[in-house]
Amino acid sequence: MGLVSRGTAAAGLGPARAAVRPRPPDAVPNLISTPPPEGAAPGSSRVPSMVLKAFFPTCCASADSGLLVGRWVPEQSSAVVLAVVHFPFIPIQVKELLAQVQQASRVGVAVLGTWCHRRQEPEESLGHFLEGLGAIFSHEPWLQLCRERGSKFWSCKATHRQVPTCPATSGEDQVMLVFYDQRKVLLSQLHPPAALPDRQAGDATASAVGLAAVFDTVARSEALFRSDWFDEGPVRLSHWQSEGVEASILVELAKWAAGPICLLLTCLLSLVSAASACRICPSGGCCFAAFQAQDRARLHGSLHGFMRPTRMFKLWPLSFVWSKLSTCEQLRHRLEQLTLVFSTQKAKNPTQLMRKANMLVSVLLDVALGLVLLSWLHRKDRIGQLADALIPVADHVAEELQHLLQWLMGAPAGLKMNRALDQVLGRFFLYHIHLWIGYIHLMSPFIECILWHVGLSACLGLTVALSILSDIIALLTFHIYCFYVYGARLYCLKIYGLSSLWRLFRGKKWNVLRQRVDSCSYDLDQLFIGTLLFTILVFLLPTTALYYLVFTLLRLLVVTVQGLIHLLVDLVNSLPLYSLGLRLCRPYRLAAGVKFRVLEHEAGSPLRLLMQINPLSYSRVVHTYRLPSCGCHPKHSWGSLCRKLFFGELIYPWRQRGDKQD
């Protein structure tokens, strides 16, 4: 069969009645010089009884007759068709084009077979001619797809020229057609991502297994899809872009402008961060570093220096306050994100690109919500109302605390307190509140001005405004925090004293070296004093415990309110809005897998399937593309929290970055 067609083509006769044919003269020497080697066809390793799967793009289903160009994957016995080459063509030019594409994309692109779309009356000559092409482009197995005019059912044949080792199997295979949407498969990204192929190897040794190999092949063959019908190239291809490469002017302009804009913004951001670092750190060390630097690497160095406050901040009280305020934490986080988004380095892989896009959308949404809040605040002079309401509220809180302390100094809930200690503690805390009220009244003329300026900060983002709110709450309830600390320290001391004296009472001692309890013989006077002190502490315990309980509950209430605000800030920070939007509008971009649909089928014709992309579910999108948040989460479990509360150890609800772990 092969010899006959080779001979016919070599004679230059060809089917004279065919409407289109390749130009013979150049073809002849090529033919003779490259005959298909007998018994050693390339890529012929395949699993014998596997059904041959032909992945065919839906855009080529209505194309004219021609050659099928694509990649053969022998391990799965599947042929991925990428494009159709139309008549007239010169075989040498086709082979050159394929070699170019192979070099550019590292995908083993080859001619897989012929495609016949019979629009007019059936032509037997075309059939013979197409079979003859099998001699020019040798491929094992040789696919022949044929479609009749007005018929939905195709005919497919896959022939092997190689003599099969087992005489029982015929030279033909069963073929299954799988249609796929080329554009969607090209643009989609599989989750979890298949392993990247080894780029150092000459040919693409795809470590992508299964259907990921199809996605991989289409995605890497972009070089093949660059030419369209309006190009003056020697070879005319049919693929998803062959009717004209689509592009948008706005997208092109944005891409062209992105470079300079990113550079400008990166420099601006570095200056901003270096300036704020200089303002914090009066010792000229970092200023020197920032303004001396001429290249961006040093600016980045100062930027990173700014990110590590423990190294840069020299003035202790200011740096301590700075690290405790959540506003600064949030601003720092946003600055980091913006630096990453506007860095002039291109994203190395799609995950990084998504991360950048998510950060940008998050920042934009934040700023938009902040502006909405700002406009709402300024509409009916709400800032003035807020300022007017603030002082009475603070006064009211202080008065309520005073009432609470009076209640504790009496007989709270019917409990009998130790009179003297009660009076001492109560008066001490009352004096504190008196100081606090005085301080608030001192501040009252300036409150409106401060609030107005703070309100302006909402244009930096809703998260910044919420962080400021959280900080204001922390500042206004500072006296509750102080009371909690005093109560906790007192209680803690009492508990340690009690435990140590209890050991003395039993005749034991804590061995610091061995970290265990040892027996110890005490003198009589030691035992006497110890027992006396133990009794005193035991009888004073209820009073201290009650004060501690009350102030701890208040403190926990404040911490809960602040925690809720932080939760909201975290939500806005870490929600991947761009990915969610992409999942909503372009679900094929985020693919969890594929799904198949069996198309209309009749007995005798090969099975036709439609392969569609199965998009990722929303919960998995959020889980995969979630942005890292500030990291200010409570690190305690419930058990350790209860233990700390019982022993009176201070609770720090969230650890700021840079704090030492103790």
Next chain:
Amino acid sequence: MEDEQSFSDICGGRLALQRRYYSPSCREFCLSCPRISLRSLTAVTCTVWLAAYGLFTLCENSMVLSAAIFITLLGLLGYLHFVKIDQETLLIIDSLGIQMTSSYASGKESTTFIEMGKVKDVVINEAIYMQKVIYYLCILLKDPVEPHGVSQVVPLFQSAKPRLDCLIEVYKSCQEILAHQKAPSTSL
């Protein structure tokens, strides 16, 4: 080739199994669950509305009634869209893979496709479900690390829960197709 048979599920409800043989290498099994019954729907709605009316007589606020209507509608929509599965389909394609589709009452379809390279076998397993011992069909997935191990068990027809006779029919058909996979590996 298509045929339909009627079976019953583990609670005694009626199931319809539709088999389609597209080709020697491709088969589809479609199990239709019993539809949502008007009786249970009416019962639930009446209960919710009676409770709302009782609350209304207590607190004299008509918002309770509107809220009850709202909740009933939302609950029904949510149930139809997220909970009630009408049909479960199993499509097995030789040398490509196995696909499971669940169609919900609101028309939503959720599909999972497992490639043939990952499938070790399809078996019928026993399980203790509340006070019963039931049979269920499941796919065993290969462990990439250990060649003879099983990394995951994927149960099929989880909401239809057919009985053993139906499972045996599906199992036999699946094994005929999976036999093609195993034959070359044993001969090589």
